Amino acid sequence: MxxxxxxxxxxxxxxxxxxxxxxxxxxxxxxxxxxxxVIEANIxxxxxxxxxxxxxxxxxxxxxxxxxxxxxxxxxxxxxESPDMSGDVITINFIISEVSDNIKYNDFAAxxxxxxxxxxxxLNDLNRFSKAYTGTGxxxxxxxxxDKMSRELVVESSVKSSQKTFRYIVPNLNxxxxxxxxxxxxxxxxxxxxxLYSAIVDDKFxxxxxxxxxxxESFNKDRPFIYDQNNTVKNDIESQAINITSYEAxxxxxxxxxxxxxxxxxxxxxxxxxxxxxxxxxxxxxxxFADLVRAELFPKTQNFISFDKEFIADPNGxxxxxxxxxxxxxxxxxxxxxxxGGVNGFNQESYAGxxxxxxxxxxxLHHLLKNTYTINLPGLLFSLRNITTCVGxxxxxxxxxxxISIGSSDKIDQKRSGDYVILAKRHSFDVAGERHxxxxxxxxxxxxxxxx
Numbered sequence: 245m246x247x248x249x250x251x252x253x254x255x256x257x258x259x260x261x262x263x264x265x266x267x268x269x270x271x272x273x274x275x276x277x278x279x280x281x282v283i284e285a286n287i288x289x290x291x292x293x294x295x296x297x298x299x300x301x302x303x304x305x306x307x308x309x310x311x312x313x314x315x316x317x318x319x320x321x322x323x324x325e326s327p328d329m330s331g332d333v334i335t336i337n338f339i340i341s342e343v344s345d346n347i348k349y350n351d352f353a354a355x356x357x358x359x360x361x362x363x364x365x366x367l368n369d370l371n372r373f374s375k376a377y378t379g380t381g382x383x384x385x386x387x388x389x390x391d392k393m394s395r396e397l398v399v400e401s402s403v404k405s406s407q408k409t410f411r412y413i414v415p416n417l418n419x420x421x422x423x424x425x426x427x428x429x430x431x432x433x434x435x436x437x438x439x440l441y442s443a444i445v446d447d448k449f450x451x452x453x454x455x456x457x458x459x460x461e462s463f464n465k466d467r468p469f470i471y472d473q474n475n476t477v478k479n480d481i482e483s484q485a486i487n488i489t490s491y492e493a494x495x496x497x498x499x500x501x502x503x504x505x506x507x508x509x510x511x512x513x514x515x516x517x518x519x520x521x522x523x524x525x526x527x528x529x530x531x532x533f534a535d536l537v538r539a540e541l542f543p544k545t546q547n548f549i550s551f552d553k554e555f556i557a558d559p560n561g562x563x564x565x566x567x568x569x570x571x572x573x574x575x576x577x578x579x580x581x582x583x584x585g586g587v588n589g590f591n592q593e594s595y596a597g598x599x600x601x602x603x604x605x606x607x608x609l610h611h612l613l614k615n616t617y618t619i620n621l622p623g624l625l626f627s628l629r630n631i632t633t634c635v636g637x638x639x640x641x642x643x644x645x646x647x648i649s650i651g652s653s654d655k656i657d658q659k660r661s662g663d664y665v666i667l668a669k670r671h672s673f674d675v676a677g678e679r680h681x682x683x684x685x686x687x688x689x690x691x692x693x694x695x696x
Contacts, residue, residue: 250481250484250622250679251481251484251485251487251622251623251624252484252623252624252679252680252681253327253624253678253679254324254325254327254623254624254627254673254678254679254680255324255325255327255678256273256282256285256322256324256325256673256675257274257323257324257333258271258273258274259271259272259273259274259282259285259300259320259321259322259323259675260272260274260320260321261308261312261318261319261320262318262319262321263317263318263319266312269321270308270312272302272308273675281302281303281305281675281676282301282302282675283301283302283303283355283675283676284300284301284673284674284675285298285300285301285322285672285673285675286298286299286300286670286671286672286673287322287336287444287671287673288668288669288671289441289442289443289444289634289635289668289669289671290441290667290668291439291441291635291636291665291666291668292439292441292667293441293442294364294420294423294440294441294442294449295362295364295365295368295420295442296336296338296361296362296365296442296443296444297359297360297361297362297365298320298338298359298360298361299344299357299358299359299360300320300357300358300360301355301356302355302356302357302358303353303355304353304354304355305352305353307354309343309346309354309356314340314343314358316340316341316342316343317340318339319337319338319340319363320337320338320339320340320358320360321335321336321337321338322335322338323335324627324673326627326628326629327627327628332629334444334446334627334629336362336444337362337363337447338360338361338362338363339360339361339362339363339365339366340358340359340360341359341360341361341366342358342359343356343357343358343359344357344358344359345357362442364393364395364442365420367393368392368393368418368419368420369418370418371392371418371419372417372418373392373414373416373417373418373419374413374414374415374416375391375413375414376411376412376413376414377411377412377413377414378409378410378411378587379409379410380404380405380407380410381405381407381426381427381429381430381438382399382401382405382430382451384412385397385423385426385427385440385451386399388414388419388422388423389419389423389449391419392419393449395447395448395449396448396449397448397449397450397451398448398449398450398451399451399452400450400451400452400456401438401451401452401453401455401456402455402456402459403433403453403455403456405430405431405432405438405453406430406431406432406433406598406601407429407430407431407588407593407594408588409587409588410429410587410588410589410590410592411583411587411588411589411590412425412426412590413590423440427439427440428602429590429602430453431601431602431604431605432453432454432455434455434536434541435532435604435605435607435608436453436454436455436605436608437453437608437609438451438452438453439451439452439453439454439636441634441635441636443631443635443636444634444669444671445628445630445631445633445634446629446631450631450636452636454608454612454665455541457636457637457638457665458541458542458543458638458663458665458688458689458690459541459543460632460637460638461638462637462638462639462640462663463625463632463633463637463639464486464625464639464640465640467482467486468486468641468642468661469486469487469488469619469621469639469640469641469642470486470487470488470641470642470643471487471488471491471619471641471642471643471644472487472488472642472644481624484622485621485622485624485625486621486625487621487622488619488620488621488641489620489622489681490618490620491617491618491619491643492617492618492619493615493616493617493618496614496615497614497615498614499552499555499567499614502610502611502614503567503570503572503573504572504573505606505607505610506527506572506573506575506603506606506607506610507529507607507610507614508529508567508568508570508572509526509528509529509567509568509569509570509571509572510526510527510529510571510572510573510574510603510607511524511525511526511527511571511573511575512525512526512527512575512577512599512600512603513525513574513576514576514577514578514579514599515577515578515579516579516580516581517578517579517580518579518580518581518582519581523579523596523597523599525597525600526569526571527600527603527604527607528569529551529568529604529607529611530551530553530568531568532604532607533549533551533689537549542689543663545692546662546663546688546690546692547690547693548691548692548693548694549611549689549690549691550659550691552567553566553567553568554566555567557570575602575603577591577599578591579591579592579593579599580592608689611689612665612667612687612688612689613667613687614687615687616667616685616686616687617664617685617686617687618683618684618685618686619641619683619684619686620682620683620684621681621682621684622680622681622682623671623672623679623680623681623682624680626669626680626682627671627680634666634669635666635667635668635669636665636666637665637666638664638665638666639663639664639666639684639686640662640663640664641660641661641662641664641686642656642661643656643657643660643661644656645657658691658692658693658694659691659694661692662691662692663688664686664687664688665686665688666684666685666686667685667686667687668684668685669682669683669684669685670682670683
């Protein structure tokens with residue numbers, strides 16, 4: 245990466261405002277041709293959303309808001325150059341969803357903030373349809389995106405969904421809402437959830453699952469990101485690029501809420517409306533995770549799941565059952581079998597009890613979201629055209645123990661260090677200063693075993 249002088253360095257080629265009613269685009273951030281100045285731009289990725297969002301802050305000295313007659317259909321196109329000097333240009337297409345603020349700070353100037361959504365989200369929200377699809381979850385999602393969104397789907401999953409071919413009738417929904425319903429039906433054989441997301445690096449959709457994510461190697465496995473104040477004074481770019489500038493965690497280890505959401509012990513019950521047969525099952529998530537560890541679903545270096553399965557809730561000890569034996573949440577469903585010939589209905593499964601995978605999937609998601617962490621980093625490694633740096637992929641961290649008396653060989657905190665899943669990411673661009681930083685929202689289910 246010759247020529248890079250800072251791990252925050254990034255060149256925004258231009259940011260332009262365009263519309264079908266314009267004769268030509270209006271460059272609102274472009275050297276020598278600016279009609280206004282973009283102070284800051286933010287782009288957000290989210291593993292739970294198949295689209296990007298963003299916002300830009302404009303110092304509106306030229307009254308762009310009035311002259312362009314902003315109405316909420318204008319396009320904002322951002323072009324930035326990959327910092328590896330490859331000449332690669334990444335382009336992101338947004339549409340203004342609203343003017344969230346327009347604040348005058350003197351008689352003749354104002355600061356304007358535009359909220360943005362990726363163009364596919366705008367198209368999605370205008371497009372409602374009804375149509376029947378038959379196939380696996382992956383096949384139906386691909387068909388909907390091909391029919392309605394005209395954008396390529398990349399399947400990153402290394403495993404297929406457990407649910408066999410079924411028929412789904414879209415009941416007057418927009419494409420993303422229909423796909424959300426399909427994702428709610430899909431699980432791996434181990435009850436892991438599927439995700440459809442969009443990334444900053446290109447204009448494709450990505451389909452992945454949590455089992456695939458946790459079995460991948462992090463892109464920075466050989467040089468973990470590190471929270472180390474001594475690292476901030478180093479001049480080499482590689483040290484700057486892996487330096488965590490801030491680390492924050494809030495609302496950790498709320499086991500009671502986790503239990504009420506079905507992440508500890510729960511009951512599943514269903515009735516088959518076609519044949520009248522009932523089904524009932526108790527789900528103990530500690531046993532489920534133990535099965536996954538034995539099956540080596542988690543890497544051997546990170547397969548410790550912090551789970552107090554021995555906790556007795558009754559203060560008087562009159563009912564000394566562990567927390568996993570409570571049905572802290574009860575899920576009830578009606579199963580139907582509307583079709584024959586090897587095709588399942590949307591609420592039909594291939595074998596008795598398969599629907600318990602949905603409850604396990606929800607429990608896994610609640611464990612994933614039980615503890616979340618936010619770190620801030622220079623943007624260098626996250627502005628290359630590399631999908632493994634985006635949401636839906638693991639990264640590796642090293643965080644020190646809160647103990648200044650320990651030796652240098654034993655200072656890594658196993659509870660806070662290791663591989664994490666990137667759940668969400670904010671790219672922050674200081675346009676005038678040509679600086680780029682990222683904030684990552686991280687979580688995980690398993691951690692390295694704690695050595696006491």
